[in-house]
Amino acid sequence: MARPLENGIDYFPLNVDFFDDKENIKPIISQFGADGIALLMYLYCDIYKNGFYSNINDDFLHVASMDLRMNYNKIGQMLNNFLARSLFDKTLYQTVKVLTAPGIQRRYQLAIKERVRKRKAPVIVDKKYWLIPEMEIEEVSVKIENVSTVIKVISFYDTPRNNVVSPRNNEINPCNNQQSKVKESNSYLYKAIVEHLNEKCGTHYRCDSTDTMQLIDEKIAIGYSLEDFFKVIDQKSSEWLNTEWQNFLTPSTLFGKKFEKYLNQKTSIKKKDNTRNDSNKFCKFPQRNYTPEYYAEIEASILKNQYVQQKEGV
Numbered sequence: 031m032a033r034p035l036e037n038g039i040d041y042f043p044l045n046v047d048f049f050d051d052k053e054n055i056k057p058i059i060s061q062f063g064a065d066g067i068a069l070l071m072y073l074y075c076d077i078y079k080n081g082f083y084s085n086i087n088d089d090f091l092h093v094a095s096m097d098l099r100m101n102y103n104k105i106g107q108m109l110n111n112f113l114a115r116s117l118f119d120k121t122l123y124q125t126v127k128v129l130t131a132p133g134i135q136r137r138y139q140l141a142i143k144e145r146v147r148k149r150k151a152p153v154i155v156d157k158k159y160w161l162i163p164e165m166e167i168e169e170v171s172v173k174i175e176n177v178s179t180v181i182k183v184i185s186f187y188d189t190p191r192n193n194v195v196s197p198r199n200n201e202i203n204p205c206n207n208q209q210s211k212v213k214e215s216n217s218y219l220y221k222a223i224v225e226h227l228n229e230k231c232g233t234h235y236r237c238d239s240t241d242t243m244q245l246i247d248e249k250i251a252i253g254y255s256l257e258d259f260f261k262v263i264d265q266k267s268s269e270w271l272n273t274e275w276q277n278f279l280t281p282s283t284l285f286g287k288k289f290e291k292y293l294n295q296k297t298s299i300k301k302k303d304n305t306r307n308d309s310n311k312f313c314k315f316p317q318r319n320y321t322p323e324y325y326a327e328i329e330a331s332i333l334k335n336q337y338v339q340q341k342e343g344v
Contacts, residue, residue: 037080037081037142037153038078038079038080038081039078039079039081039138039141039142041078042074042075042078042137042138042141043137043140043141053115054115054117055067057115058070058108058111058112058115061111062104062108062111065098065100065104065108066108066111068098068100069094069098069100069105069108069109070112070117072094072097072098073109073112073118073129074134077129077130077134078134078138078141081138081153081155082130082134082135082138082155082159083122083128083129083130083134083159084128084129084130085127085128086109086123086127086128086129087127091105091106091109116131117131118130118131119131119132119161122159122161126158126159128159130159130161131161132161132162135160135161135162136162139162139167152257152260153257154222154256154257154260156218219246219250219256219259220237220238220242220243220246221237222256223237223246223256223259223260223263224236224237224239224242224281225237226259226260226263227263227279227281227284230263230264230267230271231263231267231271231276231279233279233280235280235281239281241281241282242281242282242285245281245282245285245286246259246285249285249289254289254293258293259285261293262284262285262289262292262293263284265292265295266279266284266292267279
């Protein structure tokens with residue numbers, strides 16, 4: 031089984047002029063001393079360990095108080111100061127208790143470029159927490175088939191649009207219907223995976239299919255990730271589309287018993303044909319066909335010239 035993919039990073043960059051920041055860092059040190067910097071670094075580490083944001087609640091703040099040996103109320107006071115200075119996005123924190131910032135997300139993008147190149151799949155992020163406009167998302171430096179940027183932004187939950195009436199058939203959209211049988215915990219996975227399959231293969235599979243949801247649930251339960259599904263879809267669509275095998279680009283085939291085999295499949299590379307061909311040309315000149323008779327003629331000519339030169343005393 032493939033190793034579950036992680037979105038966190040092991041380290042993050044810190045500018046050497048960090049302590050020269052007169053607008054934020056120096057005032058924090060002046061007001062809170064080293065405790066302010068310790069808490070800020072603590073928050074940064076937790077955010078990057080998880081990816082590009084952290085969920086903050088009372089339990090988190092109590093644990094931080096214990097880890098840093100700081101007063102709980104002081105931690106709350108310092109956190110409010112950080113928010114007031116826009117070191118973290120204030121709106122996201124006040125609405126969903128999430129800590130992140132555009133600067134954090136830009137550094138995160140740069141840090142995961144190499145990972146995306148190796149995975150050959152972008153990192154999936156929730157649009158609700160992503161602050162950078164899609165036009166500013168980093169492009170993949172090395173061209174990879176089906177991957178143009180390091181980040182792919184999708185809506186994990188369309189909560190404001192639940193029970194929206196579809197204008198095409200005037201029915202409730204099954205992918206957003208709160209009364210559908212889709213499990214809330216995995217609903218964004220069903221939607222993201224099936225929409226990616228339909229986009230790549232030109233199909234119209236439904237994200238609320240019981241069979242499809244069951245196949246996805248089985249793979250998620252044993253540790254596969256959203257990126258794994260994307261990789262299988264990209265690999266097999268590239269291989270089978272517009273061939274006699276394109277009818278097998280279905281959820282039951284791709285997400286079935288051979289899912290692990292497809293995921294670990296090596297990308298086939300066509301070997302260069304080294305066989306000689308009379309039609310081969312170099313610089314528009316036809317390639318010569320050197321037969322044994324040709325070499326025999328050359329050898330006879332050389333021997334004849336040597337004999338003539340010896341006879342004439344040259």
